[in-house]
Amino acid sequence: MGNILIVEDDPNIRKLVRVNLVKRGYTVSEAEDSHKAISLFQEVPFDLVLLDLVLPGLSGVDICKWIRDRSDVPIIILSARLEEDLKVAALDAGADDYVTKPFGQEELLARVRAFLRRSYTAAVTNESKIQIGDLSIDLEARRVLIGENDLHLTRTEYSILAILALRLDAIVSHNELLTQVWGPEYRGSNHYLHTYLGRLRKKLDAYGDLLETVPGMGYNLHSKKMF
Numbered sequence: 001m002g003n004i005l006i007v008e009d010d011p012n013i014r015k016l017v018r019v020n021l022v023k024r025g026y027t028v029s030e031a032e033d034s035h036k037a038i039s040l041f042q043e044v045p046f047d048l049v050l051l052d053l054v055l056p057g058l059s060g061v062d063i064c065k066w067i068r069d070r071s072d073v074p075i076i077i078l079s080a081r082l083e084e085d086l087k088v089a090a091l092d093a094g095a096d097d098y099v100t101k102p103f104g105q106e107e108l109l110a111r112v113r114a115f116l117r118r119s120y121t122a123a124v125t126n127e128s129k130i131q132i133g134d135l136s137i138d139l140e141a142r143r144v145l146i147g148e149n150d151l152h153l154t155r156t157e158y159s160i161l162a163i164l165a166l167r168l169d170a171i172v173s174h175n176e177l178l179t180q181v182w183g184p185e186y187r188g189s190n191h192y193l194h195t196y197l198g199r200l201r202k203k204l205d206a207y208g209d210l211l212e213t214v215p216g217m218g219y220n221l222h223s224k225k226m227f
Contacts, residue, residue, distance in 0.1 A: 002116045003027045007037040008052040034058035053086045061089045068094030072155045074115040114183035130165045164221035173218040
């Protein structure tokens, strides 16, 4: 069903999460610190990482960056309410979601299911490549390039861009994006889009201006705004 890595220094939380995941058929590995997390990640192909922010050794943010440089595996942050700055830093580093401690196990399991069932094919289309100036979105190869420069996008960033590209010059509503990328249980969670669209604009550099926020409605990827 899915191979999950839990990176958490609190043995009680780690055990509780592991027991609930194993009961539902998931394969689980555990790391109590950054050193073991890195060691396990180098040895095992994981489908999902549950990552605490405050760890012995490297911080959760550092681990997030390290993983994201090597993989687009989904990362769900486990954070306390007083760690807002770290949570934002982790999202900026490439994390896909977060759950605030103390959290209910059903809430966490719902997030896990949502990420593991995702299909990152944005839609059925006859298009294989969308070209806007030097920006190339290759839907078959799942690559985004500006000129000859390959952009490193996370799966979440790519999914958002692909959905908008397939509806070029049309407004895609907040809830449609949230449902297609995260799942129907994320409808109304517009702050996710604000965070990821901001990251996408930065990575797209000058082409980031093509991504328009339509207040109260959604987002629009323009084909001719710059030209």
